[in-house]
Amino acid sequence: MSSLRVTLSLFVVALFTSLTHAAERPNFVIINIDDLGYADIGPFGSEINRTPNLDRMAAEGRKLTCFYAAPVCSPSRASLMTGCYPKRSLSIPHVLFPGNDVGLDPGEITIAE
Structure with a gap:
């Protein structure tokens, strides 16, 4: 479980670092995480792992469910x-x-x- 937290933490840091250039043109974020189960994060139903930033991103953007x-x-x-x-x-x-x-x-x- 701690590797999931580390991975998500690194993703959030990278996301906020990249947001400084997002105002000029539309951008998109693709999240590709190794060994993540479908319902391991909040936007896909997890009640164990709290992921408020990913929940907000999914609510405000597109969430792809077929892959x-x-x-x-x-x-x-x-x-x-x-x-x-x-x-x-x-x-x-x-x-x-x-x-x-x-x-x-x-x-x-x-x-x-």
Whole structure:
């Protein structure tokens, strides 16, 4: 449970740091948390873990409830960045670490572009 709190705390710090530039154009926040169960946070029904900032963000914005995930984080993250199913984005069934010589196809268009 403490790793969930640490992860959420880091997310909130990153969110408030990025809000200083949000006034000029519409922005969006994507939250991708490893090993989070569907009802582990307030916007999705948790009464155990209190997440008031996430509750407010969900109430004021959009809350996506249909998604695909892979058993490890690398394919899920690649899918999020490209908008493609994990099998198309990354045909590697395990976690990628810094220094690996495999990954996304350099020609793949990502959400940043």
